[in-house]
Amino acid sequence: MSRRALTLLVSGFLVLALGIGGAVVDVPYVVLSPGPTENTLGDIDKQPVIKITGRETYPTTGALRLVTVAYQGGPTSQIDLLTALRGWIDPTVAVVPQETIFAPDRSQKEVEEENTIEMTNSQDDATAAALNELKIPYEAVISVASTVKGKPAEGKIQKGDRIVAVDGEPVTRTDEVSKAVRAREPGDPVTFTITRGGEKLDVTVPTVAAGGEPIVGVNMQPGYEFPFDVDINVGDVGGPSAGLMFSLGIVDKLTEGQLTGGKQIAGTGTIRPDGKVGPIGGIPQKMVGARNAGATIFLTPAGNCAEALRAVPDGLRLVKAETLHDAKLALEALASGKGEVPSCSG
Structure with missing residues (x-):
């Protein structure tokens, strides 16, 4: 056998060995790629993404697309x-260390469950933000998420209870409850007025010291009672980053006219009940997914503008969104061709 043939044979074996090794050797990385988009004005499996009952709605056109990131x-x-x-070769995806997505002390199932909870909470916050923008009143409530095992509230206060007052003082925010409890001395009792199954109850719970402060061992979450039903259906999508698009x-749907002007618009961002838009992760992959879906305008949280500018695909216009109100005004300006449209570049 000639030297050249031997060299080619050995090289071929090495390439084959590397290929086989690469296919069987696992590495602690996660590949992030553009995920599917969904039109919040449209349907999924013949069911509306946003279904409003008990309030007049209006026909819409165009698209307000939420965007996602898929992972392997x-x-x-x-x-x-x-x-x-x-993944390292493909410019449309990112390869990141596994621990940046899944903390070492949390399982993959726990992360996915947390994403589901965040999505549910973001839907409620998005509804609250939208109603605030439209000046539609609603009631803020405090729900009990859980009680801490071994703490005084266990067995006295239950998951799903709603706290309406502490020692006779009405409360509507979780920080008001926490402040009232911390105002006691460890060992002092606190009386919670709660509603459970439509019945109002007074429940007295002693405090105990934890970290030098009095607690009762209740985990709370804010909630809302809206004057009509808003149901959001997004299938397996998780996380809080679709909040802005839900609100829009x-x-x-609740206002006359076409907010989109018939355009294909995508965007992302968390939302607070006061309408503040927060930054998210995976912006490069989300922009690619938006452009692949035909979007020409991308609503971008102000906190993501610098990163977005470095990776924006051709044909996608970045519109900066600091609040829901800003985003709504920007879309109205785009639809009419009049008014200022805030840009990530200035």
Whole structure:
């Protein structure tokens, strides 16, 4: 056998060995890629993404698309080396250390469950923000998420209870409850007025010291009682980053006219009940997903503008969104061709 043929044979074996090794060797990385988009004004499996009952709604056109990031990998389904290498080569995806997505002390299932809870909470916050924007009143409530095992509230206060007063003083925010409890001395009792199954009850709970402060062992979460029903259906999508697009979809359905102007608009951002838009992760992949879906305008949280400018796909216009009100005004200006449209570039 000639030296050249031997060299080619050995090289071929090495390439084959590396290929086989790369296909079977797992690596602790996660591949992030553009995920599917959903039109919040449209349907999923013949069901509306946003369904409003008990209030007049108006027809809409165009699209207000929420965007997502798909991932491969995780503690229970690690990717192989070849998948990671392909990701490093592909400019539309990102390969990140596994621990940036899944903390070492949390399982993949726990992260996914947390994302589901965040999505549910973001839907409520989005509805509250939309109603605030439209000056539609609603009631803020405090729900009991859980009680801490071994603490005084266990067995006395239950998950799902609503706290309406502390020692006779009405409360509507979780921080008001916490402040009232911390005003006691450890060992002092606190009387909670709660509603449970439509019945109002007074429940007295002693405090105990924890970290030098009095507590009763109640985990709370803010909630709302809206004057009509807003149901949001997004399938398996998790996390809080669709809040802005949910709010805009609700606003569009509850007001006359076409907020989109018939355009294909995508965007992202968390939302607070006061309408403040927060930054999110995976902005490069979300912009690619938006452009692949035909969007020409991308509503971008102000906190993501710098990163977005470095990776924006051709044909996608970045519109800066600091609040729901700002985003609504920007869309109205785009639809009419009049008014200022805030940009990530200035």
